Amino acid sequence: MTGSWYVVLEEETADYASIDSYGYDLYRWHLARTTEVQGTREAAEAAARALADSHVPENIAWLLNPGGRPGRQVYRLPDGALLVRVGCGYKETRFRVGVGELIASQEEVKGVRPPEPPSGRRRLFGRGSR
Template identity: 40%
Template sequence: MTAEWYVLIEEDTRVTERADGVDLKLHRWKLAGTHLINGTEAQAKAVAEDAALHYIPAVLARHARPGDEPARQKSLKDRLRSALEDPPPPAKPWTPKAWTREAQA
């Protein structure tokens, strides 16, 4: 059975405001992206997992250098191996590789 699934990406956006001589760090969750997945639940889960592993939040992307990748519970050995073997990350923001409406057209 094919259905429409959405992968939603949220970011914690922090703003620091000053009030009465005190810095207040205000956290607000913001919807950063929605991706329509035309496929099965398993395909939608695969796209969501890919997003969790490769999406870089804007606050981190501002400070990233070319070749940086998000650390997702990798050991030092895995990081060194991936730095030598993996291609550099794309310059454009993360988007699903397949199963989106655009890919189906």
């Protein structure tokens, strides 16, 4: 359905890579969740703010004791999105919450699978098709 308002949650993930004996922290964003909101854009913005005030990413949640609450800073960006920094002890992460209108949606169409090529050995000795 198009014309619907959604709250979009993007989370930061961190990986570690070692290249030529140097260690690198690799950060990227991924779409963690989309939630349809019944009503107007203003209702979606209110739901986005509530999510920014309450969401705790999994990589922080496991550090919390029962009844605990992580530290949180919420920033409104010029485009209207909310950038949230969440910390607990030595661990810190970030996530973004935005509002978006679904304007197009397409179903997946599976194509025809091409035939499997012959094994490398058969092609090497000229018995397979090229």
